[in-house]
Amino acid sequence: MKQYDAIVIGSGQAGGPLAKKLALAGKRTALIEKRWIGGTCVNDGCTPTKTMVASAKMAYMADNSQALGVKIKGFSVDMAKIKKRKDAIVHQFRNGSQKGLEATRNLDVIFGEATFTGDKTISVKLNSGRIKEFNADLFFINTGAKPFIPEIEGLNDIDYLTSTTIMDLDKVPEHLLVIGGNYIGLEFGQMFSRFGSKVTIVEKSGRIVSREDEDVSEELTKILQEEDITILCNASTSKIKKKQGEKITATVLINGSEKKVRCSHVLVAVGRVPQTATLNLPATGVEMDERGNVKVNDKLETNIKGIYALGDVKGGPAFTHISYNDYTIVYRNLVKNENLSIKDRPVPYCMFTDPQLGCIGINETEAKKRKLNYKVAKLPMAYVARAIETGDTRGFMKAIVDPDTKQILGATILGPEGGETMTVLQMAMAGGITYDEIRYFVFAHPLFAESLNNLFMAMDT
Numbered sequence: 001m002k003q004y005d006a007i008v009i010g011s012g013q014a015g016g017p018l019a020k021k022l023a024l025a026g027k028r029t030a031l032i033e034k035r036w037i038g039g040t041c042v043n044d045g046c047t048p049t050k051t052m053v054a055s056a057k058m059a060y061m062a063d064n065s066q067a068l069g070v071k072i073k074g075f076s077v078d079m080a081k082i083k084k085r086k087d088a089i090v091h092q093f094r095n096g097s098q099k100g101l102e103a104t105r106n107l108d109v110i111f112g113e114a115t116f117t118g119d120k121t122i123s124v125k126l127n128s129g130r131i132k133e134f135n136a137d138l139f140f141i142n143t144g145a146k147p148f149i150p151e152i153e154g155l156n157d158i159d160y161l162t163s164t165t166i167m168d169l170d171k172v173p174e175h176l177l178v179i180g181g182n183y184i185g186l187e188f189g190q191m192f193s194r195f196g197s198k199v200t201i202v203e204k205s206g207r208i209v210s211r212e213d214e215d216v217s218e219e220l221t222k223i224l225q226e227e228d229i230t231i232l233c234n235a236s237t238s239k240i241k242k243k244q245g246e247k248i249t250a251t252v253l254i255n256g257s258e259k260k261v262r263c264s265h266v267l268v269a270v271g272r273v274p275q276t277a278t279l280n281l282p283a284t285g286v287e288m289d290e291r292g293n294v295k296v297n298d299k300l301e302t303n304i305k306g307i308y309a310l311g312d313v314k315g316g317p318a319f320t321h322i323s324y325n326d327y328t329i330v331y332r333n334l335v336k337n338e339n340l341s342i343k344d345r346p347v348p349y350c351m352f353t354d355p356q357l358g359c360i361g362i363n364e365t366e367a368k369k370r371k372l373n374y375k376v377a378k379l380p381m382a383y384v385a386r387a388i389e390t391g392d393t394r395g396f397m398k399a400i401v402d403p404d405t406k407q408i409l410g411a412t413i414l415g416p417e418g419g420e421t422m423t424v425l426q427m428a429m430a431g432g433i434t435y436d437e438i439r440y441f442v443f444a445h446p447l448f449a450e451s452l453n454n455l456f457m458a459m460d461t
């Protein structure tokens with residue numbers, strides 16, 4: 001059995017950089033990956049989707065160019081070329097990372113699936129079919145998550161799509177039924193609508209993006225409906241049927257009444273589950289919660305000393321930047337002897353619909369729930385000079401502030417480049433810049449960020 005100082009399982013957004021840094025710090029390290037370097041973000045998540053969102057935006061702009069005085073006649077969408085461009089960017093990112101890892105001294109990159117067989121001992125089924133055993137003092141689990149497939153009668157009888165397989169299509173679906181109305185459902189729903197599909201979104205809750213404030217759901221619903229996307233809320237798919245050579249018929253229950261939706265493709269986008277099943281964690285004594293997430297403390301250590309879990313596999317906010325931040329915390333604590341924790345770290349996020357939805361801190365719903373003394377600043381994008389000039393006034397800026405301390409408690413920016421404007425407020429929050437200072441802050445004109453003056457000006461003191 002080969003012995004390492006450290007074994008990292010999974011080359012996600014934490015695993016790859018952590019393995020490299022541990023090896024460079026002098027620890028004999030192995031990185032075990034069952035599929036591709038870069039994990040979900042690079043291969044099935046952020047990189048390919050945002051590449052395709054860019055193509056969809058181009059189609060939208062071509063379709064709406066007349067309003068800005070530019071006529072684009074007879075544009076068309078070449079799905080095969082969109083896929084080819086996406087694949088090239090994914091390969092560039094993946095291969096670049098792999099080369100960097102393989103060239104790192106002290107680091108072995110091993111392609112195969114890891115399973116615990118005993119205390120801090122794993123067996124790896126190599127891609128060649130051979131099995132090897134390894135042990136180490138330190139383990140880092142970064143095995144991520146995969147799409148959750150709900151039990152729906154008839155679903156397994158069709159070639160349903162997931163967020164991974166939908167990006168392999170080289171033809172535009174005629175009618176895409178999307179089950180789930182949050183990040184994945186909305187990003188893909190809008191993207192394929194812009195490519196030319198008819199899109200129907202079926203959402204179980206009373207509204208899409210149901211974790212956001214109601215006005216955000218309302219505005220985004222309006223925006224998507226303006227693009228002819230059908231949104232069915234309080235809706236669940238009870239049955240799916242497909243006769244040979246015919247379309248798929250989905251039976252959707254909306255507030256108890258039945259509706260038949262005939263479609264050509266079904267995308268399942270109802271959340272993700274941790275990839276812990278094949279790890280056999282009980283063999284090394286690591287505890288999981290009832291959903292299979294690895295339980296960790298604020299320093300990302302499991303109940304077994306020396307075994308850590310990072311990224312999506314531990315549950316909680318599932319974003320690339322959170323997984324990457326997990327790596328920096330674990331690395332700095334172990335190698336730089338710091339005393340960092342994930343407690344109270346900011347969790348910004350941006351949904352890449354168009355317009356984007358960028359969020360940081362608490363929203364109004366949360367402020368109410370916590371019975372805080374708060375005020376709301378809100379500015380429609382229709383009042384933002386940059387939005388008017390560029391011809392896109394959809395959405396609004398909203399911030400929650402503490403009227404006593406003048407601190408910003410949270411912000412939701414639904415608008416063009418909403419993620420970037422949200423980040424300006426995130427920096428203000430981190431630096432303790434108050435909203436009354438932002439009122440009179442000098443921003444370059446005419447940026448979206450400049451309108452943060454007006455956002456806080458519109459509030460009474």
Ligand SMILES: Cc1cc2nc3c(=O)[nH]c(=O)nc-3n(C[C@H](O)[C@H](O)[C@H](O)COP(=O)(O)OP(=O)(O)OC[C@H]3O[C@@H](n4cnc5c(N)ncnc54)[C@H](O)[C@@H]3O)c2cc1C
Binds near residue numbers: 036
């Ligand atoms: C369609 C889509 C779009 C997304 N867009 C965004 C976005 O815009 N912004 C954002 O912040 N987040 C986005 N996310 C979420 C983001 O991709 C994840 O939160 C992020 O990749 C974190 O992953 P991770 O580091 O936990 O592990 P992952 O990246 O999931 O990597 C886990 C790795 O472990 C490997 N593995 C699993 N089990 C084993 C085993 N037993 N042995 C060996 N290897 C194993 C897997 O093959 C995989 O490579 C998106 C996700 C999806 C699905």
Ligand SMILES: NC(=O)c1ccc[n+]([C@@H]2O[C@H](COP(=O)([O-])OP(=O)(O)OC[C@H]3O[C@@H](n4cnc5c(N)ncnc54)[C@H](O)[C@@H]3O)[C@@H](O)[C@H]2O)c1
Binds near residue numbers: 179236
């Ligand atoms: N831009 C980004 O940062 C980004 C983009 C894509 C994905 N992600 C990450 O990927 C994760 C998974 O995204 P997701 O959208 O699949 O999951 P999600 O958990 O965010 O949303 C799932 C949605 O499906 C609904 N739903 C659940 N069961 C349903 C059913 N049977 N019928 C209809 N609707 C149902 C839920 O109410 C919810 O609105 C997210 O947690 C997110 O962190 C992030």
